Amino acid sequence: MAARKIKFDWVAATANDLKGGEAVFRRADGSWTRAVAEAELVPGGEAGAALLARAQADHAANRVVEPVLIAVDPTTRRPLSLRERIRADGPTV
16 A cells, blocks of 8 residues: 655745844744744645745845745644755754
8 A cells, every 4th residue: 555645735934044144934923033833834825925925025125035935744843844954953963
């Protein structure tokens, strides 16, 4: 029996802090945090596009650099990709 693929369609906005360069995540109140667990999670599609637009407005206002959406498991509130987990958790040293 083949393993069932589970599709996660929840996303969060991430960027780099303009001053320090750290990975940050956009909260529902519009502020940015280093803790991915505090990030605003929305379903993909239109809600995801609206979240990205708000994050891009922060980029235009010179609050963050290069905002993007990342896939997040809504249960654990952890990024799905290894790259984004490393960005969220810090170096792998």
